Amino acid sequence: DAKTTQPTSMDCAEGRAxxxxxxxxxxxxxxxxxxxxxxxxxxxxxxxxxLKNNETNEMASLIITEDRKSSTLILPHATLRDTAxxxxxxxxxxxxxxxxxxxxxxxxVRA
Amino acid sequence: ETGVTQTPRHLVMGMTNKKSLKCEQHLGHNAxxxxxxxxxxxxxxMFVYNFKExxxxxxxxxxxxxxxxxSSHLFLHLHTLQPEDSALYxxxxxxxxxxxxxxxxxxxxxxxL
Numbered sequence: 001d002a003k004t005t006q007p008t009s010m011d012c013a014e015g016r017a018x019x020x021x022x023x024x025x026x027x028x029x030x031x032x033x034x035x036x037x038x039x040x041x042x043x044x045x046x047x048x049x050x051l052k053n054n055e056t057n058e059m060a061s062l063i064i065t066e067d068r069k070s071s072t073l074i075l076p077h078a079t080l081r082d083t084a085x086x087x088x089x090x091x092x093x094x095x096x097x098x099x100x101x102x103x104x105x106x107x108x109v110r111a
Numbered sequence: 112e113t114g115v116t117q118t119p120r121h122l123v124m125g126m127t128n129k130k131s132l133k134c135e136q137h138l139g140h141n142a143x144x145x146x147x148x149x150x151x152x153x154x155x156x157m158f159v160y161n162f163k164e165x166x167x168x169x170x171x172x173x174x175x176x177x178x179x180x181x182s183s184h185l186f187l188h189l190h191t192l193q194p195e196d197s198a199l200y201x202x203x204x205x206x207x208x209x210x211x212x213x214x215x216x217x218x219x220x221x222x223x224l
Contacts, residue, residue, distance in 0.1 A: 041218075042217055043202075043215030044213075045215065046212035099156070101153045102153055103153060
């Protein structure tokens with residue numbers, strides 16, 4: 001019962017912005033969009049989350065479309081250390097601790 | 112360094128052995144989680160603890176037995192495992208169950224022979 005759809009893989013150039021798309025066409029009004037990433041041989045790492053407004057933090061920006069059916073995670077200046085699997089997850093905010101990880105997008109940053 | 116540590120990082124055990132995985136968080140969180148990540152499969156939530164009380168058992172076989180003696184420590188006791196239980200076992204914590212971010216440890220790579 002996948003709630004999100006992401007491309008399997010993508011490459012990006014070091015120093016350039018990486019734009020990672022995610023479709024969540026069945027998202028409910030009370031569901032948040034979360035992004036995590038998992039670098040090889042490490043545990044997942046939280047990146048950012050949002051409900052309907054665009055969000056930015058020190059790691060990335062999250063752009064959510066007005067109809068909330070899709071979003072884009074932007075890594076503004078990709079580095080080699082950003083090579084990882086990126087997961088887009090939707091979850092209800094209150095009392096929903098279940099992170100349902102799908103297959104994610106394998107992002108490879110190339111020099 | 113996420114503030115969540117797991118030991119051991121690697122473990123090889125036979126099917127008749129008994130072993131335990133340990134997780135410790137130094138973040139003052141109240142909720143702790145066990146996840147399993149098998150090769151080429153998504154992460155699966157196994158157990159959730161909130162204030163030392165188990166609030167979720169995601170249909171996990173009884174050969175996996177969790178223990179949460181306090182909010183900072185979480186154990187996963189293993190006995191009579193099967194080769195298909197070989198996986199990366201990840202511990203996570205959060206301030207509380209809900210839409211707070213979860214902080215993950217580095218995981219224990221378990222191989223069952």
